[in-house]
Amino acid sequence: xxxxxxxGDLGLSADILEALKKKGFxxxxxxxxxxxxxxxxxxxDIIAQAQTGTGKTASFGLPIIERITPGLGKxxxxxxxxxxxxxxxxxxxxxxxxxKRDIRILPVYGGQGMDxxxxxxxxxVDIIVATPGRAIDHLKRKTLKxxxxxxxxLDEADEMLNMGFVEDIETILSHVPEExxxxxxxxxxxxxxxxxxxxxxGGYDKVKVASKQQSAANVEQIFYEMYEKDKLRAxxxxxxxxxxxxxxxxxxxRAGSDRLAAKLSGMDLDVEALHxxxxxxxxxxxxxxxxxxxxxILVATDVAARGIDINDLTHVINxxxxxxxxxxxxxxxxxGRAGKTGKAISFVAPGEFRKIRNIMEVTKTTxxxxxLPSGQSVIEAKRNAMKAKVFAAAEEEAPQEFHxxxxxxxxxxxxxxxxxxxxxxxxxxxxxxxxYPEIMEPERRSAAPSRRGFDRRPSSSRPxxxxxxxxxxxxxxxxxxxxxxxxxx
Ligand code: AMP
Numbered sequence: 001x002x003x004x005x006x007x008g009d010l011g012l013s014a015d016i017l018e019a020l021k022k023k024g025f026x027x028x029x030x031x032x033x034x035x036x037x038x039x040x041x042x043x044x045d046i047i048a049q050a051q052t053g054t055g056k057t058a059s060f061g062l063p064i065i066e067r068i069t070p071g072l073g074k075x076x077x078x079x080x081x082x083x084x085x086x087x088x089x090x091x092x093x094x095x096x097x098x099x100k101r102d103i104r105i106l107p108v109y110g111g112q113g114m115d116x117x118x119x120x121x122x123x124x125v126d127i128i129v130a131t132p133g134r135a136i137d138h139l140k141r142k143t144l145k146x147x148x149x150x151x152x153x154l155d156e157a158d159e160m161l162n163m164g165f166v167e168d169i170e171t172i173l174s175h176v177p178e179e180x181x182x183x184x185x186x187x188x189x190x191x192x193x194x195x196x197x198x199x200x201x202g203g204y205d206k207v208k209v210a211s212k213q214q215s216a217a218n219v220e221q222i223f224y225e226m227y228e229k230d231k232l233r234a235x236x237x238x239x240x241x242x243x244x245x246x247x248x249x250x251x252x253x254r255a256g257s258d259r260l261a262a263k264l265s266g267m268d269l270d271v272e273a274l275h276x277x278x279x280x281x282x283x284x285x286x287x288x289x290x291x292x293x294x295x296x297i298l299v300a301t302d303v304a305a306r307g308i309d310i311n312d313l314t315h316v317i318n319x320x321x322x323x324x325x326x327x328x329x330x331x332x333x334x335x336g337r338a339g340k341t342g343k344a345i346s347f348v349a350p351g352e353f354r355k356i357r358n359i360m361e362v363t364k365t366t367x368x369x370x371x372l373p374s375g376q377s378v379i380e381a382k383r384n385a386m387k388a389k390v391f392a393a394a395e396e397e398a399p400q401e402f403h404x405x406x407x408x409x410x411x412x413x414x415x416x417x418x419x420x421x422x423x424x425x426x427x428x429x430x431x432x433x434x435x436y437p438e439i440m441e442p443e444r445r446s447a448a449p450s451r452r453g454f455d456r457r458p459s460s461s462r463p464x465x466x467x468x469x470x471x472x473x474x475x476x477x478x479x480x481x482x483x484x485x486x487x488x489x
Contacts, residue, residue: 010036012062015099020062023096029055032062034207035183039063043181045204047197051187051333052086052156052309054209057093060183064127064151065094071102073124075144077151078176080132080169082159084109084280085287086307090155091129103127108144110134111280118143132160132168139175146175157186157193159306166196173200187333188326218336219316222370223346223356230439231319231347232263234372237436238317238345239269239297240429241373241381247315248308248334249299250322260319261299268428271297274304302327310334318346321355325362350442375436386427 007020007028028036031050038046040063050056060079068076079094081087091107098105106120108130117134121143128135128144138144152173154160160169173182182201186193197204226234239245251257254275261273272286272295283304290298291310300308302322313335322328335342346367348356360367373381409418429435 005033007032007062011040012036013066015101016062016066016097019097019099025058029059029209031056031207031209032059034209035059036063038205038207039181039183040066042205045182045184045197045201046207047184047186047189047201047204048207048209049187049189050185050207050209051330052307053333056155056185057090058097060151060153060185061090061094061097064153065098065101065103068103068126068150070126072126072148073104074148075125075128075146076148077127077153078135078146078149078172079127079129079153079155080135080160080165080172081129081155081307082131082163082165083307084111084131085283086156086309087129087131089307089309094127094129105129108134108138110137132165132172135172136168139172146172147177149176149180152176152180152182154182154184154186154196156307157184157196158188158190161190161192161196166192169196170200187330219332219342219344221332221344221346221365221367223348223367224370224372225348225350225353225441226372226439227442228349228351231349232260233436234347234439235264235317235319236267237372237378237439238315240378242314243381243385244314246293246296246313247298247317248305248310248313248331249297249317249319250305250331251299251301252320254301256320257299257301257304261297264297264299269297270295271299274298274300276301276303278304302331305331305334308334313342315342316344318344321346321348321352322359323355325359328359329363372439375433375438378436379431379433382427382429382431386423390423 005028007017007025010028010033012020031048031054035046035048035056036059038044039060048056048059050059064077079087079090081090087109088107091105094105103126104124105127106117106125106129108117108121108128110131110133112134117138121138130138135144139146154169160166182204184193184197184201224234235249249260251260254277257273257275261271264271272290274283274286278286286295286298287308287310289295299319316332316335318328318331322331332344335344346356356367359365412418
């Protein structure tokens with residue numbers, strides 16, 4: 001995602017370069033490379049098509065920090081963001097970029113104590129990062145003055161419009177001086193965004209970081225075809241096979257996310273669900289836990305996942321397919337960030353096939369059809385992972401008391417049996433192939449093998465149906481699983 005240009009080439013000052021070095025930013029990302037020089041020198045407004053994860057916060061934050069007057073204590077820049085979380089993330093990121101300049105940044109959103117906000121606003125703030133609703137509250141109370149604003153940033157403008165904030169945004173803009181510079185960041189550019197731009201922006205420069213290219217570069221996109229009823233088992237199979245699994249799993253509905261999280265949790269996995277029914281306090285707790293890696297699977301709806309800024313995700317799973325290609329691009333943009341690689345995996349039930357076909361057509365991207373690992377290969381992967389973990393653990397010297405205990409246990413004889421029990425106790429789960437019965441692929445009525453990204457195997461080897469050892473299809477596979485599930489998970 002980064003380029004060979006340096007931040008110094010973009011015209012930033014020495015103290016800011018130092019702050020970037022401290023933060024570990026080596027090179028600017030494409031959106032930073034394009035936006036920073038425009039904002040440092042030009043006068044025009046900017047429309048940037050870039051989603052979360054592209055480095056957009058620093059792309060507007062750095063030039064704003066360069067161009068406002070430190071220590072003024074009057075709001076010189078206002079950033080509007082759709083959610084509390086994004087507002088606080090943006091404020092935090094900006095704070096880390098200020099070097100040692102006397103620039104006060106305040107996040108302002110609903111659900112935060114009004115008294116603290118009022119006190120801090122009174123003390124003087126240079127950059128405010130607000131959700132539209134709370135900004136309006138303060139404007140009405142006259143506790144927020146925007147007369148000195150030189151920069152207005154609309155962050156995730158499409159999300160703000162989707163959430164019905166258009167009137168609030170218009171009201172806020174009417175309180176800002178005409179000569180301000182306006183920056184609009186949006187992952188998508190639907191007509192309402194362009195109308196807003198036309199109404200409130202003067203001449204503007206356009207910056208585009210094609211999400212398609214970013215995702216294509218760092219994200220491996222594949223899909224599996226399966227019946228709806230098999231999705232949970234398929235997910236379990238992937239979790240058991242992948243060496244690393246730190247994932248966002250998307251479901252269509254709140255109830256669906258809850259159900260899936262409950263089932264995964266019943267399998268002893270560290271999972272949390274995030275959806276619209278979760279309170280703000282719970283949401284913050286869940287996200288903090290996930291960020292620290294204390295939970296490794298986050299099941300979410302599209303709405304709840306908005307604005308989540310989590311790096312290092314190894315997988316994004318479309319447990320339910322999204323309805324639009326834009327939602328797909330947005331979802332998979334959560335992995336493969338900042339130069340890392342990630343996997344975007346879609347579970348396609350028969351009724352969802354046209355969705356993936358549509359996504360491929362609209363995004364002109366190849367999503368490769370893949371086949372779920374066989375039960376035997378899941379077990380092989382589990383065995384290898386266990387061995388690797390045990391050997392890695394043995395590299396570290398255990399305290400003497402454990403050696404004494406080990407000696408006592410081994411002296412009782414049967415070392416192999418003891419080790420086997422210990423492994424079972426520690427890793428749990430099953431190593432028996434019956435725990436992973438075949439998952440049958442649905443027959444596709446209008447198979448279109450010539451399309452991009454579809455199965456490229458000759459039709460004779462395309463396993464639209466899977467067969468048991470007897471050569472007969474597993475008619476009663478679901479029942480077999482039901483019986484075994486309890487014993488093995
Ligand atoms: P954003 O798109 O602003 O939400 O940024 C996504 C993540 O990328 C944040 O965690 C940033 O700290 C990080 N980031 C932004 N710019 C860079 C850069 N030039 N090099 C490395 N990481 C960056």
